[in-house]
Amino acid sequence: MAxxxxxxxxxxxxxxxxxxxxxxxxxxxxxxxxxMWEYFRNETRQATGPAANSLNANSRPYFQAxxxxxxxxxxxxxRCGGQTSADLRRKEVVxxxxxxxxxxxxxxxxxxxxxTIRSLAPDENTAKAVEGVMSALFNANGGTGFFQxxxxxxxxxxxVDVALRLPAEMSAPRSDSNQGQADQxxxxxxxxxxxxxxxxxxxxxxxxxxxDANRRQSDAVDRAMSxxxxxFLEVIEAPRILPILQDDDYRTVRYWIxxxxxxxxxxxxxxxSFLRLPWxxxxxxQPASVEVVEIIGSQxxxxxxxRQLVAEGPNPLGxxxxxxxxxxxxxxxxxGAGDVEPLMPLQDELNTRLSDRAHRVTYQSFKMYLGKGIxxxxxxxxxxxxxxxxxxxxxxxxxxxxxxxSPSEDAHIDQVRAALDKVSGVTPLAxxxxxxxxxxxxxxxxxxxxxxxxLSRTEKKRLTYGAGINRVVELVLHWxxxxxxxxxxxxxRRIEIHWPDPLPADEGQLLQNxxxxxxxxxxxxxxxxxxxxxxxxxxx
Numbered sequence: 001m002a003x004x005x006x007x008x009x010x011x012x013x014x015x016x017x018x019x020x021x022x023x024x025x026x027x028x029x030x031x032x033x034x035x036m037w038e039y040f041r042n043e044t045r046q047a048t049g050p051a052a053n054s055l056n057a058n059s060r061p062y063f064q065a066x067x068x069x070x071x072x073x074x075x076x077x078x079r080c081g082g083q084t085s086a087d088l089r090r091k092e093v094v095x096x097x098x099x100x101x102x103x104x105x106x107x108x109x110x111x112x113x114x115x116t117i118r119s120l121a122p123d124e125n126t127a128k129a130v131e132g133v134m135s136a137l138f139n140a141n142g143g144t145g146f147f148q149x150x151x152x153x154x155x156x157x158x159x160v161d162v163a164l165r166l167p168a169e170m171s172a173p174r175s176d177s178n179q180g181q182a183d184q185x186x187x188x189x190x191x192x193x194x195x196x197x198x199x200x201x202x203x204x205x206x207x208x209x210x211x212d213a214n215r216r217q218s219d220a221v222d223r224a225m226s227x228x229x230x231x232f233l234e235v236i237e238a239p240r241i242l243p244i245l246q247d248d249d250y251r252t253v254r255y256w257i258x259x260x261x262x263x264x265x266x267x268x269x270x271x272x273s274f275l276r277l278p279w280x281x282x283x284x285x286q287p288a289s290v291e292v293v294e295i296i297g298s299q300x301x302x303x304x305x306x307r308q309l310v311a312e313g314p315n316p317l318g319x320x321x322x323x324x325x326x327x328x329x330x331x332x333x334x335x336g337a338g339d340v341e342p343l344m345p346l347q348d349e350l351n352t353r354l355s356d357r358a359h360r361v362t363y364q365s366f367k368m369y370l371g372k373g374i375x376x377x378x379x380x381x382x383x384x385x386x387x388x389x390x391x392x393x394x395x396x397x398x399x400x401x402x403x404x405x406s407p408s409e410d411a412h413i414d415q416v417r418a419a420l421d422k423v424s425g426v427t428p429l430a431x432x433x434x435x436x437x438x439x440x441x442x443x444x445x446x447x448x449x450x451x452x453x454x455l456s457r458t459e460k461k462r463l464t465y466g467a468g469i470n471r472v473v474e475l476v477l478h479w480x481x482x483x484x485x486x487x488x489x490x491x492x493r494r495i496e497i498h499w500p501d502p503l504p505a506d507e508g509q510l511l512q513n514x515x516x517x518x519x520x521x522x523x524x525x526x527x528x529x530x531x532x533x534x535x536x537x538x539x540x
Contacts, residue, residue, distance in 0.1 A: 158330075
């Protein structure tokens, strides 16, 4: 069924193009990004189907996702057709997932410790209110786990998008008659509803009016924090996303489309065919699956289920409620640079050589015997004190086998591991594997030099993820301002992020450095923010 896009009021939004994105582009993108996730996850699957015919006495009863990159001479399966060949025999398959622990290490260095977010609002009361809203927003959406989910999906796919989902009762902007008024005075930004504005009476005096105003301001901030806690920041993975970009500017998204399949808690209804004979077996029932398509524009949004329009409405924000975050900035493309895709060829090479070595060790590390002219040689075990008797003067027992070692093979595997370290910037030292580097760790500076590649990559990611967090805060504050819950100007929505040091640090040295900065004239608020203290803790 054709898309009903008339309510978007955009002649350039072509329904045929949207259908092509859903039918052609989406499956290709899902296959491309799905391969990256499989290499990261390396899921173990039970040996079933035609590929199970390749199993033999030397095989394990399961397959792993990274086996798709191994040659057929090892797996015994021709991947192009998915069939086994009589000329192929499955050998020992060794998979060492060097991608997953590197990705997890990158995530730990980026968001292992929660960053400190400070408001740059000129007014102190407004800054406290904004920081309270930010704390309620991120805590309600998982806190540090939310940031780690962003980093994980960004590392795997190259980018991640965040969709702002608003409560239904708060998604529409309030009318002017119901909106609270912002009273900007010397005391800061006061959010007072029209009906609750305090009147100045001669009997109450100025102090009671001020206390009343502060109480109402505190109530207004609490309402804004409660509303922010109900907002949902949905992290969207790359296989679902189909953006429609501006024709002459790849950085501007005109429409954001999401496509995925959901499985409701019911079974699919099988249709009875009049061609099926009564005694023929019934088709196996499967869980129901529904295709969901979301189209979001700056003024309108729609939701389709199985290409049927089920919901639509205006966008109260007047802008796309989507935050796009590139893992590492890549000019000229919507997608960023991921950390998994460059490692996939090297991972295949490593798994191939490890499997070849396992096959060689299996056939050469055990001593084998060739007996000639001895009766019952196969029925009698070879062991200490075992004797054979024969009348054949030409009888003999020959020993062969054992592993003679292959230095070139070990050197090649070490070179592949070094290439993985160089491409990813993550060395085993960053994951806690010290080995022979203990003598080089004489100071914190030496440790930073040894991990300079990972630290440099982390700094690059802080730029893109920091900009994404800033955009999330701007969207939420814009929504609260539109809904009349927290009046803020664009200048009040700016933030700064203080990132903690990813390396282990001496607490005493950090406090000493902070004291020196304070003596040099650095503002105390900034010094405390660098130490990870928020405004509430420093003000009490």
